[in-house]
Amino acid sequence: MRASSARPIALVALGAALLLIGSWWGLAKAPGEVFMGDVQRIMYVHVPTAWNAMLALTFAFVCAVCFLFTNAWKWDNRLEAAMEMGVVLSLLLCMQGSIWAKPTWGVWWDWDPRLTTTAVMVFAFGGILALRAFVDDPVKRAVWSSVACIVAFVDVPIVYFSVKWWNSLHQAQSTPQTVSSAFHWPLRINAFGILFLWIGLVGLRAQVAAHRRRGEMAPPLPEKRPATSRAQVTGGAA
Amino acid sequence: MSGVIEGGWEYVVAAYAVTAVVLGAYATSVFLRLRSEKARGNTEASS
Numbered sequence: 427m428r429a430s431s432a433r434p435i436a437l438v439a440l441g442a443a444l445l446l447i448g449s450w451w452g453l454a455k456a457p458g459e460v461f462m463g464d465v466q467r468i469m470y471v472h473v474p475t476a477w478n479a480m481l482a483l484t485f486a487f488v489c490a491v492c493f494l495f496t497n498a499w500k501w502d503n504r505l506e507a508a509m510e511m512g513v514v515l516s517l518l519l520c521m522q523g524s525i526w527a528k529p530t531w532g533v534w535w536d537w538d539p540r541l542t543t544t545a546v547m548v549f550a551f552g553g554i555l556a557l558r559a560f561v562d563d564p565v566k567r568a569v570w571s572s573v574a575c576i577v578a579f580v581d582v583p584i585v586y587f588s589v590k591w592w593n594s595l596h597q598a599q600s601t602p603q604t605v606s607s608a609f610h611w612p613l614r615i616n617a618f619g620i621l622f623l624w625i626g627l628v629g630l631r632a633q634v635a636a637h638r639r640r641g642e643m644a645p646p647l648p649e650k651r652p653a654t655s656r657a658q659v660t661g662g663a664a
Numbered sequence: 665m666s667g668v669i670e671g672g673w674e675y676v677v678a679a680y681a682v683t684a685v686v687l688g689a690y691a692t693s694v695f696l697r698l699r700s701e702k703a704r705g706n707t708e709a710s711s
Contacts, residue, residue: 431698438691445687449680465672468679475683511690518686525679529672623687630694637701641708 434629441623448474448615456612465529469609472522473600474617479515480582482508482624483551487579490572499639500632502568505575506558507631509551511624516548531595539588540596547585550578564639 452470459466486508493501523541524534535541554574561567589598598604605613 442691453676453680461668463669463672465669465675467676471679471683514686514690518683521682521686522679525675525682529669529675620687623691627691627694630698634694634697634701637698637705641701641704644708 431630431633434626434633437622437626437629439626441619441621441626444615444619444622446619448612448619451615452612457608459606459609462530465526468522468526469600470612470616472519472526473613474620475515475519475522477617478620478624479512479519480586481621482515482628483512483547483579483582485628486512486551486575487582490575490579493568493572494576499568499636502564502572503632503635503639504628505568505572506555506635507628509555509571509575510631511628513548513551513555515620515624516544516551520544520548536595538595539592540585540594543581543585543588547578547581550581551575554578562642564642 448470452467456467456470458464486505489501489505489508492498493505520541523544527536528534554571557574558567558571561570586599588594589596600613
């Protein structure tokens, strides 16, 4: 059965709308932070991007495990889509973080544990996507990238806990207890906005992967023959 | 020195602009790839 694009497109539209509302709230309505002032408004896109990057890569991990257990192609399609989305969100996360780091830390980048483990995450999953592009056999590609995804996923909890395990320049995780209640709504709206956006995009990107694989695995088209009558084709049974 | 960051709107605008550009570009690329794959599938099915 071929998947419909209507539901993922609706999710993308809903996500984009929420992201616009949350961003407007964060930029125009929410108060500035006591020490960081207006620069703290970057948090409303940076923190939801971080949560969703890790969530997308966790979904990729789940897809990899499900593919290895079931051998169902839908999991390989979702794995490819979720890894690509996770890499895009992680790259975006690094760019936003770098922009935030300059006015607060005085540098664009620092080899601090959180930033270093995030860079490792980007390169590991980006490398798996590159590996997929070089493997022609769909079965080998699916199995290898599932195994590689499971190995690379080890870095995701390390990224999350790095600020607790090591002395980091980066602040600890943002939770309702560590963030003022005035900042909750734009943060939550943007978090759900990016969540719906990536779920919709992963749904559409998985369809791209399914179309491509169908093309790869389809038998070659027969050469064109001279037109024959229906009676000949059906063996004269009609 | 108060320890409070003054201004910095240019960084805020840059962060939101980067977010819009990256997510917008990726969404566009997914829609274009899906359209192209569907068109290719239809061509193969009709040939």
